[in-house]
Amino acid sequence: MHVRGTVAGEVDVRSVTTNYGESDLAEVPLRRGDDAPPGDASRTRGDGGTATLADGRETTTVTLWNKWTESADLLEPGMDVLVTNAKEEEYDGETQYATTGDSYVVVEPSFLVSVTSIRNWVECPRLYYLNKLSGVPLNYPVVKGTLVHEVFGDLLRGRDLEDSIAARVEERGLQLGLLGETADAVAEDVRENATAIEGWLQQGRLDESEDGWRSEQLLISETFGIRGRADAVRRGAPVELKTGKNLKKEPRFKDKVQAACYALLLEEHGGDVDIGTLLYTKNSVLDRNEETGDLNPAKEFTMGEGLLKYVVRLRNEIAAMEMAGDIPTGYEADAKCEYCFEQDTCMVVSGRLEQESKAGQIGQSLPDEEREYFDRFYRAIEEERREVHREYAKLWEQSAEERADDDRALIDLEFLEKRPLEGGRWELRARRPGGANSKLREGDLVLASDGDPVRGESELARIERLDDEVVITADEPVEVTRLDVYPSELTTDRLLVAMHDALLKGDERRKDVLFGRAEPAFEDPEETFIDNNERQNEAVTKAVGARDCALIHGPPGTGKTYTIARAIRAMVERGERVLLSAFTNRAVDNALEALLDQLAGVIDEERVVRVGSESGIRNDMEPYRLERAGDPEDRAAELRNAQVVAATTSTCGSRVMKEQAFDVALVDEAAQLTEPGTCAAINLAERFVLVGDHEQLPPVVRAENDLTESLFERLVGRYPEAGVMLDRQYRMNQRIQAFASTEFYDGQLRPATPTVAARTLDDLAGVSRDALPEPLRDPVSFVDVEGDRGRYTDSEEAARIAALIETYEDAGLDRADIGVIAPFRAQVSEISAHVPDDVAVDTVDRFQGSSQEVIIVSFTATGSLEGPIFEDYRRINVALTRPKRALVLVGDAAALGSDPVYERMLEWARR
Ligand SMILES: Nc1ncnc2c1ncn2[C@@H]1O[C@H](COP(=O)(O)OP(=O)(O)OP(=O)(O)O)[C@@H](O)[C@H]1O
Numbered sequence: 001m002h003v004r005g006t007v008a009g010e011v012d013v014r015s016v017t018t019n020y021g022e023s024d025l026a027e028v029p030l031r032r033g034d035d036a037p038p039g040d041a042s043r044t045r046g047d048g049g050t051a052t053l054a055d056g057r058e059t060t061t062v063t064l065w066n067k068w069t070e071s072a073d074l075l076e077p078g079m080d081v082l083v084t085n086a087k088e089e090e091y092d093g094e095t096q097y098a099t100t101g102d103s104y105v106v107v108e109p110s111f112l113v114s115v116t117s118i119r120n121w122v123e124c125p126r127l128y129y130l131n132k133l134s135g136v137p138l139n140y141p142v143v144k145g146t147l148v149h150e151v152f153g154d155l156l157r158g159r160d161l162e163d164s165i166a167a168r169v170e171e172r173g174l175q176l177g178l179l180g181e182t183a184d185a186v187a188e189d190v191r192e193n194a195t196a197i198e199g200w201l202q203q204g205r206l207d208e209s210e211d212g213w214r215s216e217q218l219l220i221s222e223t224f225g226i227r228g229r230a231d232a233v234r235r236g237a238p239v240e241l242k243t244g245k246n247l248k249k250e251p252r253f254k255d256k257v258q259a260a261c262y263a264l265l266l267e268e269h270g271g272d273v274d275i276g277t278l279l280y281t282k283n284s285v286l287d288r289n290e291e292t293g294d295l296n297p298a299k300e301f302t303m304g305e306g307l308l309k310y311v312v313r314l315r316n317e318i319a320a321m322e323m324a325g326d327i328p329t330g331y332e333a334d335a336k337c338e339y340c341f342e343q344d345t346c347m348v349v350s351g352r353l354e355q356e357s358k359a360g361q362i363g364q365s366l367p368d369e370e371r372e373y374f375d376r377f378y379r380a381i382e383e384e385r386r387e388v389h390r391e392y393a394k395l396w397e398q399s400a401e402e403r404a405d406d407d408r409a410l411i412d413l414e415f416l417e418k419r420p421l422e423g424g425r426w427e428l429r430a431r432r433p434g435g436a437n438s439k440l441r442e443g444d445l446v447l448a449s450d451g452d453p454v455r456g457e458s459e460l461a462r463i464e465r466l467d468d469e470v471v472i473t474a475d476e477p478v479e480v481t482r483l484d485v486y487p488s489e490l491t492t493d494r495l496l497v498a499m500h501d502a503l504l505k506g507d508e509r510r511k512d513v514l515f516g517r518a519e520p521a522f523e524d525p526e527e528t529f530i531d532n533n534e535r536q537n538e539a540v541t542k543a544v545g546a547r548d549c550a551l552i553h554g555p556p557g558t559g560k561t562y563t564i565a566r567a568i569r570a571m572v573e574r575g576e577r578v579l580l581s582a583f584t585n586r587a588v589d590n591a592l593e594a595l596l597d598q599l600a601g602v603i604d605e606e607r608v609v610r611v612g613s614e615s616g617i618r619n620d621m622e623p624y625r626l627e628r629a630g631d632p633e634d635r636a637a638e639l640r641n642a643q644v645v646a647a648t649t650s651t652c653g654s655r656v657m658k659e660q661a662f663d664v665a666l667v668d669e670a671a672q673l674t675e676p677g678t679c680a681a682i683n684l685a686e687r688f689v690l691v692g693d694h695e696q697l698p699p700v701v702r703a704e705n706d707l708t709e710s711l712f713e714r715l716v717g718r719y720p721e722a723g724v725m726l727d728r729q730y731r732m733n734q735r736i737q738a739f740a741s742t743e744f745y746d747g748q749l750r751p752a753t754p755t756v757a758a759r760t761l762d763d764l765a766g767v768s769r770d771a772l773p774e775p776l777r778d779p780v781s782f783v784d785v786e787g788d789r790g791r792y793t794d795s796e797e798a799a800r801i802a803a804l805i806e807t808y809e810d811a812g813l814d815r816a817d818i819g820v821i822a823p824f825r826a827q828v829s830e831i832s833a834h835v836p837d838d839v840a841v842d843t844v845d846r847f848q849g850s851s852q853e854v855i856i857v858s859f860t861a862t863g864s865l866e867g868p869i870f871e872d873y874r875r876i877n878v879a880l881t882r883p884k885r886a887l888v889l890v891g892d893a894a895a896l897g898s899d900p901v902y903e904r905m906l907e908w909a910r911r
Contacts, residue, residue: 003097004082004109005030008059011075026064026072028081030097062086063098068105071313074320075107082106084223104309106225107316108323110393111386115228115261118314122257124335125328126357127342128318130349133504135497138655140179143172144186145243148193148281149216149231152241153475156215156232157424161198165190167423174628177636178659186632193243193281196297200279215424215475218447218460219265222396224312225319229460230262236271238262239298245282251299252278260311263303269455274303322386325379330358352504366503369515374503377676380705381495387702391487395447396454400482407438407825409484411451413470418477426477428461430470439485442466443615447484448474460486462615494653495707498680501658506683513548514711520548520722529566533752536563539724543567543666543689544574549682551716551723552691555749556740556881557731557851560691564666565594567689572603572643576663580646581681583669583700587849589618591668592646596624599644609642612651649673653680660684667691669849670712674699678711690715695744696878697848728752731851733759733779736880736887739908743901744877761813761885764853771811776804779886782909784893787862792826794860795834797890801856802834804888808854815839819852821879827860844875847882855883859891859902873901880905 009029015022062083064072075081085102088095099105120128136142147168154164169176169187176186213234220227232239240259246252251259259276266273283297321328330337330346337343337359350357353374354365365371394403403409413430421427428448440446442463449458461474463483472480503511512518522545529540536559542550544567554560564580571578580595582588592610599608610617610624617625624646626639639645639660649667651657665685670678671692677699682688694713701707716723727748729737734757741749751757760779761767769777783804787794805818820841822828831841840852857879880887889909896902 001086001088001097002082002084003030003032003060003062003086004080005032005060007031007075007077007079007081009077011072013069013072024066024069026069028062028064028072028075029059030062030081031059033080060094061091061096063096064105065099067309067313068099068103071105071107071316071320074316076320076324079320079323080108080110082109082223104224104312105316106223106312108319109223109225111319111322111389112220112225112227112392113315113318115226115258115265117318118226118261118311119254119258121314121318122254122333124330124340125317125321125332126330126346126359127335127340129328130342130346132493132496133349133500134345135493135653136655138175138178138659140181141243143175143179144189144193147172147186147190148243149241151190151194152197152231152279153215154424155194155198155201156213157475159424161191161194164423165194171629173630173632174626174635174639174656177632177634178639178656181632183632196283197241197279197281200297217476218458219262219269220392220395220454220458221265221268222393222454223268224264224315226261226265226315227392228261228265230265233262233266234277236266237273237275237277238266239277239279241279241281243281246278246280246299247283249299251276251301256301256303256307257311257314259301260303260307261315264308264311276301276303322382325382327355329356331356349504367515370503370511373515374499376706377499378496380703380707381492381499381676383703383705384495384701384707385489385492388487388489388492391485391702395484400451403484404438409482410438410440410470411482413481413483415479415481416469418479420477421473424475426474427464428472428474428477428480430480432466432468432470434468438483440466440483443613445486445488446472447486448472448478448480449482449484450479451481453482453484491650494650494680495674495676498653498683499676501683502676502679507686509548510682516718518548520546520550520719522546522550522722525570527570529570530563533559533726533728535724535726535728536566539563539726540567540570542722542724543664544570546687546689546722548687549715549722550689551712551719552689553716553723553725554691554693555695555726555729555745556693556878557729558726558749559728559730559752560668560693560726561591561594563726564591564668564689564691565598568595568644568666569598569602571664572599577642577661578644579652579660579662579665579681579685580644581649581652581665581667583649583672583677584849585612585616585648586618587669588612588646588648589621590849591666592621592624595644595646603643606638607641607643609639609645611639611645611647611654611657616648649677649681652684657684663687664689671710672697672699672848673710673712674701674707675709675711675714676707694874696874697845698872698874700845730756731884732881733757733885735779736883736885739780739905740877740881743904744873759885761811761853763885764813764817767812769811772807776807776886776888780909780911781886781888782893782906783888783890785890787860787892787895789862790860792824792860793830794827794858794862795830797858797860798827798831798834800890801831801858804856804890805835805839813854817853818856819847819850819854819882820856820858821847821882822858823860823875827858831858844878848878851882851884853884854886854888855879856888856890859889859896861891861895861902876901876905 008031011028013026015024084104085100086097087100120131150168151164165187169183217230217233230238231241238259255278263273278299279297343359346359347362351361351363352366400411404411412433416429419427444463447453447458448461450456457478459474459476459478461472463472465471513520525544530537539552568578609626610621611626662685665681665688667681668691670690671694690712692712699710728750730752734751741747761769775781785797785800788796815838818839828841
C-alpha cells in the first residue's frame, strides 16, 4: 500500500541491531493525507488505532529503513511525503507503517523535479544552482547538441538523414549566424554525429510495431515527482542520446542516472523497466578499442533497483532543498572543484552573493541591499515556481471535468484524423464540443492526450487552429480527445536569469538608480516634439533626454502609444539603437504600428525588426518578423542591422535577444510586469523608459509576494520627478471619464479636445440615441437586475445583456462595436451562450489596452457581496474606461451599494 501524508513532528533517525545486523531507521510522525485506506478513518487511539489530531486527521508513524533514512534526514515538519509499497504493522496497539524492500520514499511528491535538474545535481548540486541562475547560453555546443537530437528524432520518424540535416540546420539559421557558423560546416558536424546513429538504427530497427520505437516523449510521474522528455523510447525502455564519445565500457554515471529517471517515469506508464540505452553519437567503428572492442554507439545497461532508488533519493534532495528555500554549497557532493569547468563562475557568484561554497569565493561582495534584494526575489520567484508545480499536480489531482470547469482543459473532443507532415510530424484534428471555454489560445503549447495527460498517451503539441475544430501539430500521432494548459516553467526560469543578470552583470550606475543610491539624471534636448499636448511633449523630452531612465504614466486613452512612437522616432533620428518591448504581443504590435507611421521616411523599413513567433505576431506585422530559418549569415545580419527591434519582455530573455545590445529600451505595459520581468528588457540597454499605469492591471503572478509590485510603480514612487503623467484622454465622453478621473487619478484626467468630451453614439453613422429607451441615452447608465444569486454566474444578468444588445442594434449600432466585460470566466461563458458570436465577451484582463464604442459590464452581483467582484479596484478602473461613447453597468443595486467604491460608482451612473 501507499502511505502519504504530512510530517507531523520531529523525525527520529537512529541505528538498531536487528537479525540482519546493524540497521538504520527513521521514525516519521505522519499526518495521513487523503490516501488513507477507507477503513482507517474510523479508528482512534482508544480502540487500538492511530491518534486523531484536532483537525480530525490521524497521525501515525512510518518507519523508513536503511538508505531511506537519508531522505528522512531531509524531512521537516509540514513537508509532504509518500511511501510506496509500505507494510502495515501493529505496534503497541497502534497501526504503523514501514518501508519494505520494494518501497520508494518520495519527499514532496507534488514538486516535480526535472530530469535535467537531477542530472545536473548528480554532477554537483552547486552546478544545478548556477545553471538555474544563468540559464542556457547561446553557444555552439548547445545548439549542435539540439540539432543532433532533432535529427535523431527525425530518423526515428523515418526521415531521410540528409533531408533532416539540411532542414534542421536551416531552421536554426539565426542562432547559427549569431554564433558565426556557416550552414555547411554545421551540417558536416551534425552529420559526423548522426551517421553512427543512423547506422546503428538501420541494423537494429525493424518495423515500428515490432521494435516499438517512439521519438521524444514528455513524461510526468505523480508518484516519483519527476518530469522530463525522453529522447526516445524503445520497447518501453528509455534511449538517451549523448553528443560525443565514450570509449569506456560502461555509460557515464550521470548518463545512467538520467536514463534511470526516464525508467522511473516509464514505470508510471505501466511496464517494468530494467534496461537503459545510451547512444554516444561519436562512437563508431573507428573507435574500436582494446578495452571494449566496441563498434557500437549504443551502450545498454541493466538498471538495478539500487540505481532507481538512488535516483529517487537524489530527487528528494532537490525537492527538500527547494521547499526549504536553501542554496546548495557544493559540499553535498564529492565533486572535485578543481576539475570543474564552472569553478571560476562558481567562485565569483559565491563571492558576490557571499554564499558558502566548496569552490571558495573570489571578488567583492555585492552591497547589503543588493544581496537582500537578491534573496527576497530569489525566494519570490521560487514561490512562483512552486505555484507552477501546483498547476502540474492539478493534472492528476483534478478530474477532467474539474479541469474543464477551471478553463484549464478542453475535454471530450472527438478525434477526427491524423495527417503526416513533412519532416515526420503530425497534424491532428478533433471536433470541439459546443460552448466549451478555456484559457487555451491559438499558438499555445498544450498537453494533447488521449484523455489522461499523465498516465495515458500524451504529447506536447501546438495549437494551430481553435474554433469548432481543434487543429494541433505534434511529434507523435496521439488520438487526441483532451487538451490541457501546459504549465511552463519558462517564464519563471527567465525571471531568475533576468534578476541574476541585473544584479551580477548589471551596470553600476544602473544599479545605483535601481537601489536608490543615485537620482536619475536628465539632459534637455531643447526641442519641441509634440505641440498640441504639453504632458506628452514633456514625456518625450524626458524619454529622449534621460541618462538613466524616464517613467511615463499613461491613464486610459491618453496617447501612450503615440508618445512612445514619437519618442522612438526622436531616438532613431539621433542614431540610437532602440528596443521596443511590452508584456504582451498585442501591445508590442500596437506600439510598432504607431511607430511605423512615425518612422515612414526616417529609416528604411528593413531596419525595423519584430522578434517573436509566427503565432504570436499580428498578421499585418508579419512582414517585419525576423525569420529564424535561413542562411545563417543573412539571418544574423538582419537582426544586427536593425535599428529598432520590437519583442515582448519574455522574448527579451531568450538566448538570441540576450546577445543584443541597445542604447535605449522602451517598455510599454510596464505596470503589468514584475521587477525581474522588466529587467529582461532593460538589461539589454544603456537607458530605459517605462510606460504604464499602475492604476490598471498589476503584474500577472500566481503567488502573493514581492513580484506583485512592478518596477514601474516602485520607481514612480521613488523618483516622482523622473515621471510624467499624461493627463488628456482621447477616448471617452466626458461623462464616462468622470468617475475614473476622481476615483483613480485625483481628478486630473481631462478630455483632450471638446470633440472627445462630447462624443456620443449619435456620431456613428446610422445610429440615433433617440431610438434608445430614455435611460440608455445617457453615456453612462445603470441597469438594476436582481439576479439569480449564483456566486460566479448570473443568468438573469446574461439574459438582460442579450436584450440590451438587441436594443442597441435596433438603434442602428453594429454588434461588433459592443464589448461585454464580466468578472468571472464562468459568467463570460454564461453571457457568451446568450449573445451572438460576434459580440466580444471577456474578462477585464483580456480587454486591457483595447476600447469599444459601447461597453456593458456585468457585475454578477446579487444579494450581498461576498468578497470582491473584480479582484481589486484596478480592474474596475480598466472595465469602466474601455468605452468611447456609452457605458452600461448591469448588476444588483442593493448588492453593489454595500461596498463604498461601488456605491460611489452607482451614484455617478445614476446621476
Ligand atoms: N497629441 C495627440 N494629438 C492628436 N491625437 C492624439 C495625440 N495623442 C494621441 N492621439 C490619438 O489618440 C488616440 C489614442 O492614443 P493611443 O492609442 O496612443 O492611446 P493609449 O494611451 O496608448 O491608449 P491605451 O490606454 O488604450 O493604451 C489615438 O487615435 C491617437 O492617434
